[in-house]
Amino acid sequence: MAGVEHRVRYGFVEGRIVGADPEADRDLDQVLGLNAPHLRQLRRRVIEGLIARLRKKYSDKTWSRAALEREIARWSSRDGHEFRPFCQVAVEFLRKQLPKART
Numbered sequence: 001m002a003g004v005e006h007r008v009r010y011g012f013v014e015g016r017i018v019g020a021d022p023e024a025d026r027d028l029d030q031v032l033g034l035n036a037p038h039l040r041q042l043r044r045r046v047i048e049g050l051i052a053r054l055r056k057k058y059s060d061k062t063w064s065r066a067a068l069e070r071e072i073a074r075w076s077s078r079d080g081h082e083f084r085p086f087c088q089v090a091v092e093f094l095r096k097q098l099p100k101a102r103t
Contacts, residue, residue: 008028015044043086062102
């Protein structure tokens with residue numbers, strides 16, 4: 001599934017995955033069922049946990065670029081033989097924080 005990331009967007013607040021075009025959006029919802037309520041809730045929990053971790057580990061409200069890059073590397077790496085569940089949601093969230101980061 002490499003390369004699919006550019007065809008989807010994540011709604012971090014509601015946990016929804018949105019396709020880049022109507023056909024992709026339909027496939028995500030109806031064919032794959034990726035916006036089922038329990039999956040949306042799990043995605044929201046990942047983001048909430050990530051934010052809590054960042055706030056605890058890096059107490060200021062604006063995280064540094066280096067801190068965000070460390071977290072991206074952590075979420076992008078395998079945990080043993082597998083990636084962490086919903087890792088791409090976390091990575092995308094962290095990447096969206098980079099423009100706001102302190103240097």
